[in-house]
Amino acid sequence: MNNRNRGKNTGDDNLFGSEKQLGKLKLAVQDMQYLLTRGYAEKAGSELVGNRYRLKTRQIQALRGASASDMQIHERNLKQLKSSELKDRIIYLDGFNVLILLESLLSEAYIFEGADGCFRDLSGIHGTYKRVNQTLKAVELVASFFQKNKVQKLVWVFDQPVSNSGRVKQMVLAFASENNLNWESELQLNPDKFLAESSEIIISSDAWILDHCKQWFNLIGYLIQEESLSVNLIKTL
Template sequence: MNNRNRGKNTGDDTLFSSQKQIDKLKLAIQDMHYLLSRNYAEKASSELVGNHYRLKARQIQALRGASASENQIQNRKNKELQIIDLKDKTVYLDGFNVLILLESLLSEAYVFEGSDGCFRDLSGVHGTYKRVNQTQKVIELIALFFYKSQAEQLVWIFDKPVSNSGRIKEIILDFAKENNLNWNVELEFNPDKFLVENTEIIVSSDAWILDYCKNWFNLVKYLIREEKLSINLVKML
């Protein structure tokens, strides 16, 4: 096992731990909600609000991830399923979205709860995925969820163009075989589009997917509560 994790960036404590910064972010998210609910573009809104409150780039990134319009919030809530709704169903999991968020959470990176009740982080895949110390634990947590949900099947969807997507597929399938789990892993060139167009139940915190999917389940929120996960939460709301 290597020594990598998805913990905080240098400087994140300065940006996200002081009450002064938290207060600024709380005001900023209220302004974003106001603008987005009046159909202002997200990028322009975040630049305007970011300039007004003199936010740094990572604070603006967090702000964008946590913000949504009133229509988006209601639409997402209307489609959100509970754990009981997953019994005997096939659930599709937005692979890198869920994997990296949970790796970040377990690495004690800062995590943000959005206006829609979803948790998000500041990590991402930039053309390549690197396994970290927390990867195995994440897969085990998702297995616990799978058992408790009594879902029929779990299908992980990963971005085919991302380097090492084939390797993480092997790791997950090996784990599923060892533990007798009805899991499958598929690599797609456009996973977001695939998930929205071809599936009934999705696990993701990706805003675009949540806006256009049929139904979704808030896995990270469920795991935080059910498995009593420790979380380095920035309370912006």
């Protein structure tokens, strides 16, 4: 295991750590929701709002992740399942999305609760996934959720084009084998499309997937509550 984590970027405390900056972000999310609800494209809306509040690049990234239109929020809520509805079901999990978000959370990076109740971070994989100190703990948290809710089967779906995706797939399968978990893992060239078109329950915080999938579960929200996780959380509403 390499001695690295997925914590805050230098400067994140200045961007998100004060009441002034937090107040600005909350107002920006309200404005963004207003624009999206009235049909503005995300890029155009975030440019307008970013200019108005003089947001830096990472603040705009947080703004875009946290914002959604009234219709998106309503429809995502309609498709969201409770943990009591997961027993004996098959779940498809957006592998890198969930893994990186949990690694960030466990590394005390800032986590943003969006208008849709989903949690997102500011990390990206930029074509290569690198395992970090918190990777195993992240997988253990998913295992805890899987066992407590008596899920029938969990399928981890990873982006095939991402470097090291094959290794992560093998790591997940090895962990499942050691702990007697009914897990599968697969590599997909276009995992977003694959997950969106699946008839099974989806776990992801990717906005496009949430808008297009049949049903989904808010795993990060569940884990924060059930496992009493310490989170550097920013509520944007």
